Amino acid sequence: xxxxxxxxxxxxxxxxxxxxxxxxxxxxxxxxxxxxxxxxxxxxxxxxxxxxxxxxxxxxxxxxxxxxxxxxxxxxxxxxxxxxxxxxxxxxxxxxxxxxxxxxxxxxxxxxxxxxxxxxxxxxxxxxxxxxxxxxxxxxxxxxxxxxxxxxxxxxxxxxxxxxxxxxxxxxxxxxxxxxxxxxxxxxxxxxxxxxxxxxxxxxxxx
Numbered sequence: 001x002x003x004x005x006x007x008x009x010x011x012x013x014x015x016x017x018x019x020x021x022x023x024x025x026x027x028x029x030x031x032x033x034x035x036x037x038x039x040x041x042x043x044x045x046x047x048x049x050x051x052x053x054x055x056x057x058x059x060x061x062x063x064x065x066x067x068x069x070x071x072x073x074x075x076x077x078x079x080x081x082x083x084x085x086x087x088x089x090x091x092x093x094x095x096x097x098x099x100x101x102x103x104x105x106x107x108x109x110x111x112x113x114x115x116x117x118x119x120x121x122x123x124x125x126x127x128x129x130x131x132x133x134x135x136x137x138x139x140x141x142x143x144x145x146x147x148x149x150x151x152x153x154x155x156x157x158x159x160x161x162x163x164x165x166x167x168x169x170x171x172x173x174x175x176x177x178x179x180x181x182x183x184x185x186x187x188x189x190x191x192x193x194x195x196x197x198x199x200x201x202x203x204x205x206x207x
Contacts, residue, residue, distance in 0.1 A: 002026070002060060005047045009039055017062060019047055028062030031091020037064045052083065061087060067095045078127045080120055088113040089124070100174040102128050109174075159184060162196035171204060179203040 005028065007021035017038055018025045028047055039045060047062040048069045061083065063069040068090050075086035092113040093101065101109040102125050110121035159180055166176035183199035
């Protein structure tokens with residue numbers, strides 16, 4: 001099995017890159033984000049790879065990081081999600097964005113990926129919600145847990161109100177949730193909504 005390619009870029013296509021490793025060209029199919037991050041022809045490249053072996057073919061999928069490859073694998077544990085859909089999702093959302101979408105049960109964010117309909121997006125956020133915290137690298141378990149409570153509608157009222165207020169001020173929902181989760185994690189979990197809004201704005205001003 002091929003787990004990583006280290007060589008130079010030979011050619012970049014619409015959905016793949018050819019990596020020259022000691023005069024052997026390996027075709028690796030990549031998502032949009034990975035393709036956009038690639039260097040130019042003849043430049044050095046390191047590509048993390050997932051190898052698929054079928055009776056009639058061997059196909060390589062390439063990723064710019066090991067975390068992106070891990071998400072590709074994890075997504076395929078969801079019913080109805082194959083390599084094509086997993087590649088579309090990882091090609092559209094960063095690891096952090098995907099972790100946030102799952103924590104907040106944000107089906108619409110996942111459905112931004114080409115070819116991912118509402119039903120598949122709903123299954124992804126539902127089936128992965130208990131698998132992500134340690135896996136995602138998206139912050140502490142406490143922060144992730146609080147964001148998941150927000151997504152499921154069971155977070156304390158002051159926290160919910162603070163997130164809604166920040167959203168009304170023009171911040172994206174995941175930004176607002178991150179900020180309030182950070183404020184709560186730093187010891188303000190039992191604070192009232194006004195305090196959480198003030199602390200959340202302070203977090204957002206640093207970002």
